Amino acid sequence: MIDASLKDLSRALAAKQISSVELATLFLDRIERLNPTLNAFVTVDREKSLNSARAADARIAAGTAGPLTGIPIAQKDIFCAEGWTTTCGSKMLANFVSPYDATVIRKLHAEAGMVSLGKTNMDEFAMGSSNETSFFGPVRNPWDTSRVPGGSSGGSAAAVAARLAPVATGTDTGGSIRQPAALCNLTGLKPTYGVVSRYGMIAFASSLDQGGPMAASAEDCALLLNAMAGFDERDSTSLERLREDYARDLGKPLAGLRIGLPKEFFGEGCDADVMAAVRAAIAEYERLGATTVDVSLPNSHLSVPAYYVIAPAEASSNLSRFDGVRYGFRAQDYGNLDDMYMKSRAQGFGDEVKRRILIGTYVLSHGYYDAYYLQAQRIRRLIADDFVEAFKQCDVIMGPTSPTTAFKLGEKAADPVQMYLSDIYTIAVNLAGLPGMSVPCGFAGGLPVGLQLIGNYFAEARLLNVAHRYQQATDWHQRRPPAIA
Amino acid sequence: MSLTLEQVQRIAHLARIEVSEAEARTNQSHLNGIFQLIEQMQAVDTRGVEPMAHAQDVSQRLRADAVSEEDRRAAYLAVAPETEKGLYLVPKVIE
Numbered sequence: 078m079i080d081a082s083l084k085d086l087s088r089a090l091a092a093k094q095i096s097s098v099e100l101a102t103l104f105l106d107r108i109e110r111l112n113p114t115l116n117a118f119v120t121v122d123r124e125k126s127l128n129s130a131r132a133a134d135a136r137i138a139a140g141t142a143g144p145l146t147g148i149p150i151a152q153k154d155i156f157c158a159e160g161w162t163t164t165c166g167s168k169m170l171a172n173f174v175s176p177y178d179a180t181v182i183r184k185l186h187a188e189a190g191m192v193s194l195g196k197t198n199m200d201e202f203a204m205g206s207s208n209e210t211s212f213f214g215p216v217r218n219p220w221d222t223s224r225v226p227g228g229s230s231g232g233s234a235a236a237v238a239a240r241l242a243p244v245a246t247g248t249d250t251g252g253s254i255r256q257p258a259a260l261c262n263l264t265g266l267k268p269t270y271g272v273v274s275r276y277g278m279i280a281f282a283s284s285l286d287q288g289g290p291m292a293a294s295a296e297d298c299a300l301l302l303n304a305m306a307g308f309d310e311r312d313s314t315s316l317e318r319l320r321e322d323y324a325r326d327l328g329k330p331l332a333g334l335r336i337g338l339p340k341e342f343f344g345e346g347c348d349a350d351v352m353a354a355v356r357a358a359i360a361e362y363e364r365l366g367a368t369t370v371d372v373s374l375p376n377s378h379l380s381v382p383a384y385y386v387i388a389p390a391e392a393s394s395n396l397s398r399f400d401g402v403r404y405g406f407r408a409q410d411y412g413n414l415d416d417m418y419m420k421s422r423a424q425g426f427g428d429e430v431k432r433r434i435l436i437g438t439y440v441l442s443h444g445y446y447d448a449y450y451l452q453a454q455r456i457r458r459l460i461a462d463d464f465v466e467a468f469k470q471c472d473v474i475m476g477p478t479s480p481t482t483a484f485k486l487g488e489k490a491a492d493p494v495q496m497y498l499s500d501i502y503t504i505a506v507n508l509a510g511l512p513g514m515s516v517p518c519g520f521a522g523g524l525p526v527g528l529q530l531i532g533n534y535f536a537e538a539r540l541l542n543v544a545h546r547y548q549q550a551t552d553w554h555q556r557r558p559p560a561i562a
Numbered sequence: 563m564s565l566t567l568e569q570v571q572r573i574a575h576l577a578r579i580e581v582s583e584a585e586a587r588t589n590q591s592h593l594n595g596i597f598q599l600i601e602q603m604q605a606v607d608t609r610g611v612e613p614m615a616h617a618q619d620v621s622q623r624l625r626a627d628a629v630s631e632e633d634r635r636a637a638y639l640a641v642a643p644e645t646e647k648g649l650y651l652v653p654k655v656i657e
Contacts, residue, residue, distance in 0.1 A: 176637040270617035284616045313623055314616070382602045393577060400578070402650050407643035414653045415578070423580035431579055432592055435570070438577040439593075452603050454613035459606075461614060494595050510617025 078103060079240040080557070083148060083297045086243060090137055090147045097133040097147030101126050101192050104149045108194060108241045111561065114222060117235040119154055119213045120162050121195035129192040136190050145304055146190030151242035153233050154196035155203055156288070157277040158182045161193070165279045166201040166211040166229075169405045169425035179277025180309045181246060181288050189304040194242050197232030201427045202396065203253055203281045205229050206499045209490050210429040217486070218261060219558040220524055224483040227257030233291050234261040239561045244292040244301050248278060250285045251384055252478075252503025255515035258291055259478035259527020262517045264544060264554060265291040266298045269535050270510035271316035273302075274309035282391035283314070285384075285507040294554055295516065295544035299324035302537065318535070326542040332366035334543065337471030339374045342502055347480040354519030354526040355477045358547070362475075365546060372467040372474065376459040380505035381497055383460065386440050386453035387508070392430075393437025399425060432493060461509040468533045473543055477502055478515040478527035502529055512537050516544045517553040525556075564594050 078086075078095065089095050105123050112118050126149070133147035157163045157175035159182075164170045178186070185191045200210040208216040208231025216231040218224040219239040226235040230247030234257035237245050247254040249267035258265030266289045273288040280286060290301035302323045309315040336359065343352070359369060401407035401421030408420035426434070440449035467474060480501060489496045506513040511531055518528035528547075532540040548554050565573075567583075570590045574581040581589065635648065644651040 173641060176634065176641060271620075310623075310625065314618070316618065316620070317623075376606075379603060379606065382600045385596060385600055386603070397578075401643060402652055403638075404641045405643075411653065414655055416580075417653055418578040419575075419580040422578055426579070432589065432596075434577050434579065435573050435589060435593060436596060439565075439569075439573045442573070442576065448604070449600065451613050452606075452608060454615055455608035455611040456603055456606060458611050458614035459608070492595075493592050494599050497596075497599070507617075508614075 079107065081243070082294060083145065083243065083292070083300045086148050087144050091142070097130040097137065097192055098127060100147065101130040101149050101194065104194055104242055111239055111241060114217065115219060115235050115239055115241070116214050116216050117197055117232045117239065117241055118151070118195045119164060119166070119198045119232065122161070125160070126192055126194055129186065133190045133192055143189055144300065148191050149194045149242055150185060150191045151194050151197050151233055151236045151245040152182065153230050153246050153248060154199055155248050155279050156182050156246060157279065158193065158196070161196060163196065163279070164213070165203070166199040166213060167426065167430070168212040169399050171212060171406065173404055177277060180274035180311060181278065181305055184307070185246070185304055191304070197230070197236050197245060199232055200229035201430050202279065202392070203229040203248060203250055204392070204429050204433055206252070206256060206496050207484070207489065208232065209486065210427055212427060215486055218483045219561045220261065221483065222560070224485055224524070225260070227260035227479070227483065229253040230257050230291060234258060234263055237261070237263055237291055237293065238558060240557070244290060244297055246288060246305070247291045248286055248288045249507065250282050250388060251507050252500040254289050254291060255478050255503050255513055255527065255529060256500060258515040260483040260525060262525035262554070262556060263291055263293065264295050264298050264514065264516050265289065266302060266514045266537065266540070267506065267512060268302065268306065268537055269512045271314055272306050272535075272537070274307070274312045274315050276309055276311040280395040282388040283395060284391060285388060294548055295541045296324065296327060299327060299541045321538065323538050323541055326538045327545040329542050330366065331362065331543065331546050334362070334367035334473065335471040336362055336367050336369045337372035337467050337474040338369050339372050339377065339467065339474060339476060341374050341377045342476030346501065347477050348482070348521065350521035351477055351479070351481060351526050354521055355528055358518035358528045359475060361547065361550060365550060370470050372470055374460070374463040374467060374505065376456065376463050377505050379456045380460055380508055381501055383453040383456040384504045384508060385436065385497060386449050387457065389433040389437035390441050390450050391437070393434045393441065396430070396434055401425070429493070457508045460505050464509045464511060473536075473540065474531040476529050478529040482521050482524035482526060506531055510534070512540055514540050514544055516547060517556070519553055565590055565597070
C-alpha cells in the first residue's frame with residue numbers, strides 16, 4: 078500500500094478495502110520510524126491528521142468523496158495551514174502557528190479532502206538548493222543519507238522518496254521542485270506562473286514563486302495538480318483561466334512529438350554520467366515516435382546572474398515584513414525600535430537569508446538600480462524571448478534537471494556561488510514563467526538522475542503526457558531507495 | 563566591482579540587520595564572489611530591450627472596493643510577540 082498510486086489509493090478507499098484512518102496511521106508510523114534519520118518532516122501532529130482522516134472517512138461513507146478524499150499528503154512548510162506551526166524553515170517563524178489557510182491548503186484539505194501528515198522541512202524561506210539552510214537541520218537523501226536531497230523542497234522530496242507520504246506539495250522559485258525531484262528520483266512539476274495560487278504561500282520572490290506537485294509518477298502529479306490549480310481572487314497574479322483536467326492527455330501517443338535540444342544544455346558543465354542518462358532517455362523518446370531538433374537558448378548562461386539580482390531584490394522587499402512586530406521572532410533584549418528590528422532580524426534569519434537580503438538591498442539602492450535591477454529585468458526578457466523562438470521549432474524542450482547527482486552534505490555549503498550553479502538548468506524556466514518538470518531517467522553511481530522537460534505556457538497537460546508515456550515504457554520512477562524498508 | 567567593508571555595513575543597516583565586524587567581513591567576501599557572477603550581465607548590450615518585471619505580461623486585476631474578509635482581529639493579534647488593548651507594542655518612538 079505504501080507504493081500505491083493515487084488512483085489505486087482512491088480505488089481502495091472507495092471500495093472500503095482500507096479506511097483513511099488506517100492509511101494515515103500506516104504513513105504516520107513510517108514517519109515515526111524513519112524521520113529521525115531523514116529529518117524530512119519538521120512538524121507532525123498525529124491527532125490532527127487522524128481527525129482529518131476521520132472526517133474523510135465520513136465523507137466517503139456519505140458518498141460525497143472526491144477522487145483524492147482520504148489520501149494522505151505532506152505539505153511543504155512554506156504553506157500556511159490554520160492551527161499548524163508554519164515555520165518556512167526559519168527561526169524567525171519557529172513558533173508561528175498560522176491563523177489561516179493558504180489557498181493550496183484549503184483546496185487540498187477542505188475541498189479535496191486530503192489528509193495532511195505534517196509539514197516538511199525546507200531551506201530557510203526556500204533559499205537553497207540542498208536543504209542545508211534550514212533552521213531545523215538538513216534533510217538527508219533516502220538514496221544515500223550522507224548526501225543532500227536537493228532543495229529547497231528537500232523535505233517533501235525525501236518524504237515521498239522514502240514513502241513517508243504518497244505525494245507532497247513543493248514550491249519552485251529557481252528549481253526548488255525540479256532539482257530535489259531529480260536528486261530523489263521523483264516526478265515534480267512547476268506549473269506556468271499564475272496557475273497555482275500563491276495566497277498563503279510565504280513569499281520569497283513573488284514574480285518567480287510557484288507551487289506544484291511532487292510525486293512518484295506523472296499521473297500522480299496530474300491528479301494532484303487538478304486539486305491544487307485554479308483561479309484565486311486572493312492572489313493578484315492568479316490567472317483567470319477555465320478549469321482544466323491535467324490528466325486528460327496522459328495516454329496520448331507521442332508520435333510526431335518534436336523535442337528541442339538546446340545546445341547550451343548539452344555542453345560543458347554537466348557530469349558525463351548524468352548526461353549519458355539524459356541522452357539515453359531522449360533515445361527512448363525517439364523509439365516512442367518523437368523526433369529531435371537542435372535549438373538554442375543563447376542567453377541561458379545569463380539566467381543565474383540575472384536570477385541572483387531579481388530574486389534577492391524581491392526577497393529583500395518581501396522579508397522586510399519580518400520585523401518582530403506583528404508575528405514571528407523578537408529579540409529578547411533591545412533598546413529603541415530600530416535596535417529591535419536590527420536584533421530581531423539578525424537573530425531570526427540564518428546566513429543565506431541574510432546574504433540574499435543584503436544583495437537585494439544593494440541592487441535596489443540608489444545609484445545601483447539601473448545597473449543591476451533594470452539590467453537583470455532586460456536580460457530576463459531576452460531569456461524569455463529565447464524560449465519563444467525555440468518553441469517555434471519544437472513542442473517540448475529537454476535536458477538535464479541538475480548538472481550533478483545528489484552531492485554530499487557540506488560539500489557546497491561553504492561556497493554560495495557553487496551552490497547557486499546547481500540550478501543552472503532550472504532557473505531560466507522561472508524567469509520566463511514557463512512550466513517545467515523533472516522525471517526520473519536513470520542512475521549514475523547508484524544515485525538518481527532527472528530529465529528536465531520544459532513546455533510552452535500552459536502546456537502542463539502536454540508535459541504530463543510526455544512524462545507519462547515515458548513512464549509507461551520505463552521503470553526508473555518505480556525504483557525505491559534500497560536502504561529504506 | 564568590489565564592495566568595501568563600510569559598504570557592507572551600510573547595506574546591512576539599510577536592511578535593518580545587525581552585523582558584527584566579523585560577520586560583515588564574511589559577508590563582504592561572499593557578496594563579492596556573488597557579484598563577480600552577477601557582473602557577467604554587464605557585458606550584454608540591452609539597449610532597447612523592454613524590462614520584464616513579471617512572468618506574465620498581464621495588467622493588474624482590479625476588484626470592487628468592497629469588504630470581502632471577515633474580522634479576524636483577535637486571531638491575527640494572537641500571533642504577535644507583544645500586544646496591549648488590541649494594539650501591537652513596540653519600544654517608545656515619541657518621547
